[in-house]
Amino acid sequence: MRIALAATCIADAMFPQAPRAVVTLLERLGHEVVFPAGQACCGQMHVNTGYLADAVPVVQNHVRTFAPVTDGEWDAVVVPSGSCTGSIRHQQSMVLERAGLHSEARAAAAVAELTYELSELLVDVLGVTDVGAWFPHRVTYHPTCHSLRMLGVGDKPERLLRAVEGLELAPLAEAEGCCGFGGTFSLKNAETSAAMLDDKVATVVDTGAEVLTAGDWSCLMHIGGGLSRGGTGVRPMHLAEILASTRESPVVPGRHGSGRSGATTEVAR
Amino acid sequence: MTDARTEILSRIRGALGSADSSAGAAGTTGAAGTAGVTRAPSVVPREYRSAGEHAPGSDAVLEVLIDRLVDYKAEVHRTTPKDLPRLLARLIPQRSAERQVVGSSDYRSPDVLPTTPSTPRGAVVVPHGIDQAWVSAMGGVEVRTDSREAPLSAAELDEVDAVVTAARVAVAETGTIVLDGEADQGRRAVSLVPDVHVCVVRTDQVVQTVPEAVRLLGADPERPLTWISGPSATSDIELERVEGVHGPRTLHVVLLS
Amino acid sequence: MSTFLGMPAARDRRGPGPDAAPGTLSGVGRPEDPLHWGASFPDAAKAALDNGQLRRNLGKATSTIRTKRARVVGEVPDWEALRDAGSAVKTDVMARLPELLEELERNVTARGGVVHWARDAAEANRIVADLVRARDTDEVVKVKSMATQEIGLNEALAEEGIAAVETDLAELIVQLADDMPSHILVPAIHRNRTEIRDIFLERMADAPPDLTDVPRELAMAARAHLRRKFLSAKVAISGANFAVADTGTLAVVESEGNGRMCLTMPETLITVMGIEKLIPTFDDLEVFLQLLPRSSTGERMNPYTSMWTGVTPGDGPQEFHLVLLDNGRTKVLADEAGRAALHCIRCSACLNVCPVYERVGGHAYGSVYPGPIGAILTPQLTGEESDLPYASTLCGACYEVCPVKIDIPSILVELRAREVSMTAGSAGDTADRVWSAAMKAASFAMADGARFRRAARVPRLLRAISRNGVIRKLPFPGSLWTRSRDLMEPPKQTFRDWWDGREDQR
Structure with missing residues (x-):
């Protein structure tokens, strides 16, 4: 499968080891991962704080960036976050609808239909529960x-x-x-x-x-x-x-988080 | 100045009319407030059970009822018409001297356990339409009759030790009996003020589910209904359930088959 | 704490401050406005969190009732179908409210009842006070009722020389302690048994001097205290759990028998009911009588439910008045997104599962309607600015247990949007302006991949102050975070910079 990664703004900036691990994992399972460069944020922070108008351009950017999934450019969008997936699935079209952007709201709903949280993608879409990982902790x-x-x-x-x-x-x-x-x-x-x-x-x-x-x-x-x-x-x-994490390329629980230097989840080439 | 009724109804119509039906809810699942402005009764999905899998009065239903009643600290008895009078006589508590004085009920112990037939008898009140055979064997018990036409006063009711009534229907799954104020069940006060309530339920009156009971009661919805599930109780102190507060502190349910 | 970055500013609210928080015998006092009292939510919450006794009482009580609810809900095979039906019935009621209210009025009147309409609290209180005074009595007994709490009926009657005696055990405790309810179902949930014993001994004249703190003894003391009042009262005042439009039947759901006493013994019964309490048909009771008890007390059925239709000659009160109360409900109805708050059947399941309520208790919400439902109902009823919509992590536990499926998290978000637009319209205070500017800036940075690339590199500047991979102290406003938790050191390289490096090497 060809899978687009929505890294999430917080992981991109603060916890890159998570989206990097997604890349490692999916490539190990034989899938191609794409990172659409236009992405930034799903808009959840603005929505949940009540700044719905300020959320609109953020949501528009997300929908625009991932719209190709609805044309078959990618098979699915994966998000390593339950709450960002939730926002994409349950809030984005509402935000656009309220702003009177009806066709964009429909586009958002279509993108959301093909967007999955990581465990959903693995179990429901890819049909795997044993991903061949090794983590003796x-x-x-x-x-x-x-x-x-x-x-x-x-x-x-x-x-x-x-x-x-x-x-x-x-x-x-x-x-x-x-x-x-x-x-x-x-x-x-x-x-x-x-x-x-x-x-x-x-x-x-x-x-x-x-x-x-x-x-x-x-x-x-x-x-x-x-x-x-x-x-x-x-x-x-x-x-x-x-x-x-695998035997060949183990991830060691870092002193703080999981290896802030980025040494933990090197991509297997 | 507009009267309140007119103004409230007009506010409601304005509120319903002004609602912008295009604005969706924030919708984690889109379930919130999507009522339209149409006024026809909307279709309500009623996929819930309208009846249980067991027939009214069946052994399975009775077993559930008894389990629920006992769980909520009601005393359950099974008997036949022949043995009923004797059982009722046994359930009427001894006259309590304290209980004759309004407001002086012993706060510490609601002990109104059945006594042996040889102990002195108290007074019992029955609704006037009760099956006279039921009370026929209460030798030594003072039986007072209450009716809408000739009601006992609150003070008089407070002086009797127990009340015996029939019931309209019982719900097994919730351990509930329902009184509907007819002549064999009496005025609401009668089954409320005495400290012991003995309620005789025919087994064929026991249904499994709440919807079955509501359907039955709906035939006469204007009757005053009292749904009773165990003795009075409170959970107001640290959510700890205490049985026996203002309503009867002891509930005997007699299943008659 | 400073409310600088806290909230849209709440107006100065009447009632005592957090100093009067529970833990002492005397309660928080009776506020002027039962829907808006006390300190701001964050300040009141802080005071409550500092009260260890309160937190223990709440934690114990809420976990007990959560367990009970889960057990009895789990044994109902068609629970979700009942929720679907309950939700749909209430949606239908709101859509047809005028017709259904008129139908209810017709049926109550036909059965000998008298229907009154009240636009607001003052009008409702006036109606009730006049009815009581005309019955030539200066004491009434009351069944626990949220509607009469909301309108401050007891205080209004007191001003007319009428004593309203609360007969529900918890309401009695609250009334004796000059307190406010802190829970919809269990108003004295913030009190433990020892505090209740002390309140009875100090404030209840006929309490036995050797009273212990065993719950049974406390309940029996209340029984003895109230019995004479029940048997002699001329007038009772109640709320209603349900009113059936097609029959004119009213229903009150209770446990102790105080409800039956009030609804049965006095000559006159006055019921005050919010206009949203309607259900269309008698058969609809089969849905709500299953949903309410299991959600509320965690029982299969509550001990007593009374239903009456107008007046029954020779049985119970021979005079019945029904007061239909608006008091802001039509404002709630006008907002389609928030309207579902009116579906609430006051079971309080959402309070018991709410992680915020469990920690801070009901008084922090400054309203007779606390917890998640209070956080959406209170600001809609008052129409005022409020910090309550922010008193939630949006964890969704409330929605999961709501028997009529009110999507509380979504409505909270709607109300936050309303707060933001209300403060945008006004000058706003400093906190509002800071939040607004921060959100604007974030919106700009997060609406474009290239702009976000630059913004995402900024946090790594914080590496300069990190020690051993964490930052333990940040200046304000970051101190709001680091006061209680460390911040993990930002990475040297963002994900997208790493990705591009990898692509370049390919």
């Missing part, structure tokens, strides 16, 4: 709210993780509880966000896991920041980074 998985409730990815991420050789999956108590990030909520209601974070950090630590994984770097940035502040030693890693 104790891991716990936090189902992020939007992947869980907006997308309904269900247990797909866990199925993928269970198929990883050497990986020990530790159940997380109160797993479905929100970590308290909520985008700008973490700034506008900083104390409440921190209280939620404290509880999440405590349950993660209780698992005894070495690595916390999730399908969204935004939530991982939040929980990871708490894990680091608490000196817990638990490393946050995106699901893609674990799935990209």
Whole structure:
């Protein structure tokens, strides 16, 4: 398959190891990955903060950039984020519709139909749960709210993780509880966000896991920041980074996150 | 100045008319507020169960009802018409001296357990339309009759120890019995003020699901209905359920087959 | 905390500040406006978070009721079909509200009831006060009712010399403590058993002096306290859970029997009901009587549900008045996106699953309607600027449990958009201007791949202040983040710069 990667703005700028791992993983599975250079952001931050007018050009840019998928240029769009996929699927056409951009709204809906969160792409579209990964670490998985409730990815991420050789999956108590990030909520209601974070950090630590994984770097940035502040030693890693790891090219949980120097997910050539 | 009724109705019509039907909801799934401005009843999907898989009064239905009633701390008894009077007599509690004084109910223990037939009897109130055979064997019990035409006062009701009523329908899945105020079930106050409620339900009155009961009650919707699921209860303190507050603190359900 | 980057500024709200937060015997007092009181949400939330007792009470109570709900919902095989039906019935009600209200009025009147209409709180309170005074009594018993909380009926009656006695156990606790409800279903959820014992001992004249904090004993003390009032009251005031248009039937769903007492014993019954509480037909009860108890108390069925249709000669109140209340509901109805907030059947399931509510409790919302539903209902009812639409992470747990499928997260987003346009129209305060400028700048940078390429390289400047791969302290406004968590060091190279390098090597 020819798959277009929507890297997400936050991972592009802050956590490039996640989209790089997606490239590694999909190429290892025999697919071609394309990175359309015009992309920037899905517009979720603007929408969820209430700046719908300011979201319009951001959404327009996303739709314009990925529109070729509807003409068969690519077979699918993959997004290593549940909440960005959710925004693409459930918000973009609404934003354009409200702005009176009816035909662009239809185009957005068409692009969204071919857009998948990573675990959805792997399990539903590509039909794989065992991606041939090797990751000999104790891991716990936090189902992020939007992947869980907006997308309904269900247990797909866990199925993928269970198929990883050497990986020990530790159940997380109160797993479905929100970590308290909520985008700008973490700034506008900083104390409440921190209280939620404290509880999440405590349950993660209780698992005894070495690595916390999730399908969204935004939530991982939040929980990871708490894990680091608490000196817990638990490393946050995106699901893609674990799935990209093999015996030949292992990904080692970095001291902070997963290898800030970029050494961890070198693409196999 | 416009009267309130006219103004509110006009505000509503304005609100419905002014709604811009083209503006979608923010729509995580698009389910929010997409009501149009049409006024015809819209089609409501009713894919839910309109009846249970078990027939009214069947053993399966009775088993569920009993399980639910016991779960919510009702006392359940099964009997036949022949043995019913004796059972009822046994369920009427001993007269409680404290209970004769309004407002002085013992706050600490609602112990109104069945006593042996030899202990002194209390007073019981029955609605006037109750099957007279039921109360025939209550030797030693003072039986008072209440009706819409000749009602007991609140104070009088507070002095009796128990009430015996029939029921209109029972719902197994929720452990609910429903009274509809007819002559064998009595005024609402009668089944409310006494501290013990003995409710006799014929097994053929037990349906499995709520929709079956609503359909039956819908034949006479104007009757005052009381749906009862166990004794009164509260969960207002730390969400801990406590049975027995203002309504009868003891509920006996007698299944008659 | 500073609200500089916090919220669209809330107006100075009446009522005591966070200092009066729960934890002390006396409650937060009775505010002038039950829909808008106390400090701003972030400030009130902070005060609540600092109250360890409150957080323990809330955590225990909400997790208990979440578990109970999940268990009894799980045993209903057609739960989703019931939700679909409930949602559709309510959508239908809103679309046909005028006709259905007229139908209800006709049927109530035909059965001997009297229907009154009230545009706002003051009008409703006036109607009720006049009815009570005409019955020559200075005390009424009340069934727990959100509508009468919303209009401040008890305070209005008190000004006329009429004592309104709350008879629901939790409402009684709240009333005795001069407090406000903090939960729709369990108004005293912020109190634990020991606090309740203390409140009874101090404020309830006939409380047994040796009262312990065992819930059963506390409930029995309330029973003894209220029994004489029930048996002698001339007038009762209630709300309504449902009103059936095609029969004129009213329904009240309760547990303790205080509802039955109020609805049965007095000569006169006055019911105050929001105009949205309608359902079209008697048969529709079969949907809501399954959805409500399981969602609300986590029971298969609540102990008591009373239904009455006008007046039944010789049985129950011989005089029945129904007050139909607007008080902002028609404003909510006018907004098609927000209208679904009126579908709410006040079960409070959304409160119990909300991670924000669970941490901060109901008082932080400054409204008798707290939690997720309060965050969408309150600002729509008042039409004022509000920080409540931001009091959510949009995690979606509320939508998942809502028995009538109100898409609360989507409506929150709609209301945030409304807040933004309201503040854009006014001069706004500094925080609004900062947010607005930041969003404009971000919009510009994120609407074009080339511009984003340059913007995405900016964070790496922060590497200069990182230690061991993390940044522990940033200046304001980044301090809002680093006060509680580290920021991971930005990478040397963005993804797209890496990608281009790779492509060049090919």
